[in-house]
Amino acid sequence: MADTSLLGDVKGFEPQDHSKNANHAATAPAFFSVHDIHAYYGESYIVQGVSFTIHEGEILALLGRNGAGKTSTLRALARIGSPAVTHGEIWLDRQPLHRMKSYEAAQNGLSLVPEDRRIIQGLTVEENLELARIAPSPGWEIERVYELFPRLGERRKQEGTTLSGGEQQMLAIGRALVRNIKLLLLDEPYEGLAPVIVDEIEKTLNIIKAQGITTILVEQNALRALALADRAVILDTGTVVFDGLAQEVLENEQLRHEYLAI
Ligand SMILES: Nc1ncnc2c1ncn2[C@@H]1O[C@H](COP(=O)(O)OP(=O)(O)O)[C@@H](O)[C@H]1O
Numbered sequence: 511m512a513d514t515s516l517l518g519d520v521k522g523f524e525p526q527d528h529s530k531n532a533n534h535a536a537t538a539p540a541f542f543s544v545h546d547i548h549a550y551y552g553e554s555y556i557v558q559g560v561s562f563t564i565h566e567g568e569i570l571a572l573l574g575r576n577g578a579g580k581t582s583t584l585r586a587l588a589r590i591g592s593p594a595v596t597h598g599e600i601w602l603d604r605q606p607l608h609r610m611k612s613y614e615a616a617q618n619g620l621s622l623v624p625e626d627r628r629i630i631q632g633l634t635v636e637e638n639l640e641l642a643r644i645a646p647s648p649g650w651e652i653e654r655v656y657e658l659f660p661r662l663g664e665r666r667k668q669e670g671t672t673l674s675g676g677e678q679q680m681l682a683i684g685r686a687l688v689r690n691i692k693l694l695l696l697d698e699p700y701e702g703l704a705p706v707i708v709d710e711i712e713k714t715l716n717i718i719k720a721q722g723i724t725t726i727l728v729e730q731n732a733l734r735a736l737a738l739a740d741r742a743v744i745l746d747t748g749t750v751v752f753d754g755l756a757q758e759v760l761e762n763e764q765l766r767h768e769y770l771a772i
């Protein structure tokens with residue numbers, strides 16, 4: 511089997527696990543699959559064997575209480591290095607992200623929009639987009655981002671950090687789209703935003719979906735995320751406690767109470 515050395519000295523890592531995946535991949539590969547990911551911050555064991563798959567073009571809501579491990583899971587998938595992934599596999603469109611550094615995962619089509627949005631200070635809206643577009647394979651034209659988010663077009667010469675929270679979120683998503691992405695990871699994009707702005711962003715996520723981009727949406731606003739998503743994965747203390755249709759979660763009061771407090 512192929513090189514797994516980047517996984518380091520993995521406790522209990524069994525290469526024969528790959529053969530099962532390889533056979534599977536030969537027939538019906540999931541567009542994105544996460545297989546038994548374990549990750550640590552130092553000694554703290556946080557992501558405790560997370561597995562799930564996503565079909566191309568789906569929106570998956572990744573939910574769970576505060577501290578459940580949602581951000582840590584996104585960071586692990588984006589190969590950020592902290593938390594350190596010690597075990598498991600991450601496949602995006604047949605590419606083994608678990609063997610990649612974060613920049614390689616990004617070059618292979620993964621984009622994480624973190625909770626704090628990371629708008630670059632001192633740069634205008636347009637400069638933020640131009641900088642992001644300097645990638646080995648550029649994605650959307652900047653004008654197309656402005657069509658999706660007319661507010662950004664109107665404010666193209668304004669410094670990005672002076673935008674409202676909602677506009678900054680739009681800019682952060684726009685920055686992902688100008689790169690050639692396959693999988694968009696959004697960490698609490700609705701946080702602190704007025705409901706009308708959430709409506710606007712939701713609409714654009716549907717447009718992005720119609721373009722075939724796959725999205726993982728982490729949200730505290732579980733009801734809104736579930737209304738938008740096709741499927742849901744619920745985490746609790748770093749493990750998957752539910753994996754199914756978003757609609758099933760909406761209909762399952764016990765599940766909502768127990769893990770989402772809604
Ligand atoms: N940098 C870090 N170092 C150590 N522990 C962390 C760090 N970041 C998060 N944690 C811990 O990991 C757990 C999961 O956190 P996180 O992934 O941020 O959860 P969520 O995004 O679901 O709220 C929490 O117990 C949190 O305290």
Ligand SMILES: [Mg+2]
Nearest residue numbers: 580581582697
């Ligand atoms: Mg979080």
